[in-house]
Amino acid sequence: MQFDRIYIISLGCPKNLVESEYIGGILSSKGHEITDNLEESDIAIINTCAFIQDAVRESIDVILNVARLKEEGNIKKIVVIGCLVQRYGYKLKREIPEVDIWAGTGKFHQILDILNNGISFYISKPEYIQKESFPRIQGTPFYxxxxxxxxxxxxxxxxxxxxxxxxxxxxxxxxxxxxxxxxxxxxxxxxxxxxxxxxxxxxxxxxxxxxxxxxxxxxxxxxxxxxxxxxxxxxxxxxxxxxxxxxxxxxxxxxxxxxxxxxxxxxxxxxxxxxxxxxxxxxxxxxxxxxxxxxxxxxxxxxxxxxxxxxxxxxxxxxxxxxxxxxxxxxxxxxxxxxxxxxxxxxxxxxxxxxxxxxxxxxxxxxxxxxxEMIGKKIPVLIEGFHPETNLLLVGRSFGMAPEIDGQVIINKGYGNMGEIRDVLITDAYTYDLIGEIL
Ligand code: SF4
Known part of the structure; x- marks a missing residue:
C-alpha cells in the first residue's frame, strides 16, 4: 500500500472541524502522513461549508486556489467533501474538473474507501449513524x-x-x-x-x-x-x-x-x-x-x-x-x-x-x-499562549468566553503556561477584550 502526505482544510463550523479531525485520525492510523504543508502534499482534502452563500463562495475560492496549486506543483489528488457537495451535487463536478473526488455529508468515516476505490462521486441522503469510535487528530490547541x-x-x-x-x-x-x-x-x-x-x-x-x-x-x-x-x-x-x-x-x-x-x-x-x-x-x-x-x-x-x-x-x-x-x-x-x-x-x-x-x-x-464592569474582578483564565503580535503579552479566555467566537483576556503582567487555568485580575477593558494581570 502506498502512503501519502495528506493536507486537510476544514471550513465552516466546529462540527465540521471535528469531522476533519476524524478524517485525519482515520488516515494517519493507516499509515498516511497528515502534513501542515499544502504545497508538499500528495492529496488535499477540503471539508466544505455551504449553509449560506458567503460560505459557498469561501468554499469555492479555497477549492480553486488548491486546484491552481495542483496544476503547478506536487498535489496529485483533490478530494472535496461535506456540505458544499451535498448542496450542489453533480453541478460542481462539471464546473470544477480539477477536483478528483466529490463526497457529500455523512461520508467522513468512509475516507479510506473514498481515496482507494477509484470512484469520483459519493452522494446520498445523510443518514449515517455513528456507532463506533474513531481516532482523532486534534486541530485545536492541546488544552x-x-x-x-x-x-x-x-x-x-x-x-x-x-x-x-x-x-x-x-x-x-x-x-x-x-x-x-x-x-x-x-x-x-x-x-x-x-x-x-x-x-x-x-x-x-x-x-x-x-x-x-x-x-x-x-x-x-x-x-x-x-x-x-x-x-x-x-x-x-x-x-x-x-x-x-x-x-x-x-x-x-x-x-x-x-x-x-x-x-x-x-x-x-x-x-x-x-x-x-x-x-x-x-x-x-x-x-x-x-x-x-x-x-x-x-x-x-x-x-x-x-x-x-x-x-x-x-x-x-x-x-x-x-x-x-x-x-x-x-x-x-x-x-x-x-x-x-x-x-x-x-x-x-x-x-x-x-x-x-x-x-x-x-x-x-x-x-x-x-x-x-469587570475591572477590579478576579476571574479564572485559561492561558492560550503569547499574544500573536508580541511575546511580551499573554492571551487567554475566561469561562465566559468561548474559543474563536468571543473576545480574549490580554495579560500584561505575570506568567502562566499554555493550557493552565490561572486567576487573573482585570485591570482594563476594550469593547470585546479584557486586560488583566496574573495574580
Ligand atoms: S433547523 Fe437549522 S436553525 Fe433550526 S435548529 Fe436546526 S440547525 Fe438550528
Whole structure:
C-alpha cells in the first residue's frame, strides 16, 4: 500500500472541524502522513461549508486556489467533501474538473474507501449513524477541544438548510462520547466544548434513557476536565434540570449559547422556531435569576422577510433590555431550497445592512460597558499562549468566553503556561477584550 502526505482544510463550523479531525485520525492510523504543508502534499482534502452563500463562495475560492496549486506543483489528488457537495451535487463536478473526488455529508468515516476505490462521486441522503469510535487528530490547541455529540437536526426552521444538508438528528451513543472525552482529557484537554446543531435535542433519537443532562453528569466524572462548555442550545430545549446543573456545578462554564434569532412573535412564527417572545423573556429571567452569573451569548437574524421598521425597533429594544454578553448578528440570507426564500415580503439588501449596523453598534456599547464592569474582578483564565503580535503579552479566555467566537483576556503582567487555568485580575477593558494581570 502506498502512503501519502495528506493536507486537510476544514471550513465552516466546529462540527465540521471535528469531522476533519476524524478524517485525519482515520488516515494517519493507516499509515498516511497528515502534513501542515499544502504545497508538499500528495492529496488535499477540503471539508466544505455551504449553509449560506458567503460560505459557498469561501468554499469555492479555497477549492480553486488548491486546484491552481495542483496544476503547478506536487498535489496529485483533490478530494472535496461535506456540505458544499451535498448542496450542489453533480453541478460542481462539471464546473470544477480539477477536483478528483466529490463526497457529500455523512461520508467522513468512509475516507479510506473514498481515496482507494477509484470512484469520483459519493452522494446520498445523510443518514449515517455513528456507532463506533474513531481516532482523532486534534486541530485545536492541546488544552481545548470540541465534542460533537450529534449530527443533523430535526427542527424545521424556515430559513435553514441544515436539515437538508446534514439530515435528521442522529445522536452519538453516550459510551462513545465518554470514551472520546476520557481520551481527550488524557491528552491534556482542559476545556471540552459540546457541539451539535442543537445540543438540547441530544438523545431524543436514541432508544436508551439518555439526554444532555445525563451526558454532562457522566462527563463531570472525568476529573481532568476543568471546564465543560455548552454551545448551540435551542431555547425550547433548555430544561430546569439543566439550569440547576449549571447553577451547582462549578466545572460547567457559566456560559450559555442560545440562538434566539428574533424576538417578534410574527417573525418567530414565520421562522418556525417553536417559541414566542413571552417564552424567551421567561427563560432569560430564569437564567438571570440563577445564583451564578451566566454569560449569555445569542445570535440574531436581521432583515427576515416581514421585518417592518416597528418590528426592527422591537428587536433593538430587546437587545438593549437583555444586554447579552456576546451577540452574533447575521443578515438574513434567502437561501435556495428554504421556505423563507419564498416569502413575499423580503427586505431590501441596503435596509438589512443598515439595520445590521444599528444592532452591531447597540451591542458594541453594551459589550464595552459590561467589560468595564469587570475591572477590579478576579476571574479564572485559561492561558492560550503569547499574544500573536508580541511575546511580551499573554492571551487567554475566561469561562465566559468561548474559543474563536468571543473576545480574549490580554495579560500584561505575570506568567502562566499554555493550557493552565490561572486567576487573573482585570485591570482594563476594550469593547470585546479584557486586560488583566496574573495574580
Ligand atoms: S435548529 Fe438550528 S440547525 Fe436546526 S433547523 Fe433550526 S436553525 Fe437549522
Amino acid at each position: 481545548t477541544s470540541y465534542l460533537r455529540i450529534a449530527d443533523g437536526c430535526s427542527h424545521r426552521c424556515s430559513f435553514c438548510l441544515i436539515p437538508k444538508l446534514r439530515g435528521p438528528l442522529r445522536s452519538v451513543p453516550p459510551e462513545i462520547l465518554i470514551r472520546e472525552a476520557e481520551w481527550l482529557a488524557k491528552k491534556g484537554v482542559k476545556e471540552i466544548n459540546l457541539v451539535a446543531q442543537d445540543i438540547t435535542s441530544y438523545g431524543n433519537d436514541l432508544k436508551e434513557d439518555i439526554n444532555l443532562e445525563l451526558l454532562i453528569e457522566s462527563l463531570l466524572r472525568i476529573r481532568e476536565i476543568s471546564w465543560i462548555r455548552l454551545l448551540y442550545l435551542h431555547p425550547s430545549g433548555i430544561s430546569e434540570r439543566l439550569l440547576k446543573l449549571i447553577e451547582n456545578e462549578e466545572r460547567i462554564c457559566p456560559y450559555l449559547d442560545i440562538p434566539i434569532q428574533h424576538i417578534n412573535d410574527d417573525i418567530l412564527n414565520k421562522m418556525c422556531r417553536g417559541y414566542n417572545k413571552k417564552f424567551i423573556m421567561g427563560l432569560i429571567d430564569k437564567i438571570k435569576g440563577l445564583r451564578r452569573k451566566i454569560y449569555l451569548r445569542s445570535t440574531l437574524i436581521i432583515g427576515f422577510p416581514g421585518e417592518s421598521e416597528e418590528i426592527f425597533n422591537e428587536l433593538c429594544d430587546f437587545v438593549r433590555q437583555v444586554e447579552f454578553d456576546h451577540l452574533g448578528v447575521f443578515m438574513f440570507s434567502p437561501e435556495e431550497g428554504t421556505r423563507a426564500r419564498r416569502y413575499k415580503d423580503q427586505i431590501k439588501k441596503e435596509v438589512v445592512k443598515e439595520r445590521y449596523d444599528i444592532v452591531m453598534s447597540i451591542q458594541a456599547k453594551i459589550s464595552e460597558r459590561k467589560n468595564r
